[in-house]
Amino acid sequence: MDNSELERKLRAGREPTLEPAYVEDFPRLVLANLNSARRETIRAQPSWRPRLAWALATAVCIIIAFAAGHRHGRISAGRDVLANSRVIDEALALFPNRVRAIVQDEHGLNLILSEQADVPASTPIYVRICDGQHCSSLVTFSGQEILLAGQKITVLSDANGGIILEGNKFVWSSVAKNQTGRGLNIRAKLL
Numbered sequence: 001m002d003n004s005e006l007e008r009k010l011r012a013g014r015e016p017t018l019e020p021a022y023v024e025d026f027p028r029l030v031l032a033n034l035n036s037a038r039r040e041t042i043r044a045q046p047s048w049r050p051r052l053a054w055a056l057a058t059a060v061c062i063i064i065a066f067a068a069g070h071r072h073g074r075i076s077a078g079r080d081v082l083a084n085s086r087v088i089d090e091a092l093a094l095f096p097n098r099v100r101a102i103v104q105d106e107h108g109l110n111l112i113l114s115e116q117a118d119v120p121a122s123t124p125i126y127v128r129i130c131d132g133q134h135c136s137s138l139v140t141f142s143g144q145e146i147l148l149a150g151q152k153i154t155v156l157s158d159a160n161g162g163i164i165l166e167g168n169k170f171v172w173s174s175v176a177k178n179q180t181g182r183g184l185n186i187r188a189k190l191l
Helices: 003-012 020-044 048-076 085-094
Strands: 099-105 108-113 125-130 135-140 145-148 151-157 163-166 171-173 185-190
Touching (some): 125 163
Antiparallel strands (some): 125 135
């Protein structure tokens, strides 16, 4: 079909006859339909907030995984990451009143969290324990019980800055400088 045939068919058609009441109500009907369609469109569009929350959560997880992997590479090179206060500050900021300990051993860096935000804010305590072949470091708070090298260890600090470690088979104090706990080389200090 070319343009001339189309024009002939359009001219042969007759104009529809509309009732005057319909012509008068037509603009109002169109506006009513447009308003109801717009309301349905607004309701049908999902909120952007859940998408933003998921995107931020995913980004945070990726950053934490990258940082942990990056730090794990440093740990395997023999470096004591817990001596760096930035690592501790980041963990405490991410999980306020939930960090029971940050442990570094031959398996890498482990974050031990409380199920509830019930860890009191106090001065962090750095502890390094070596048994001759293996060394483990941890940062924790006074009053915490931590499983380290297969032993449950209670870490305490006193008002004068002294540190006491109590395990299943030993007691160690930072006040008695030459004391070691059953062949263990222990260093501890307040951070």
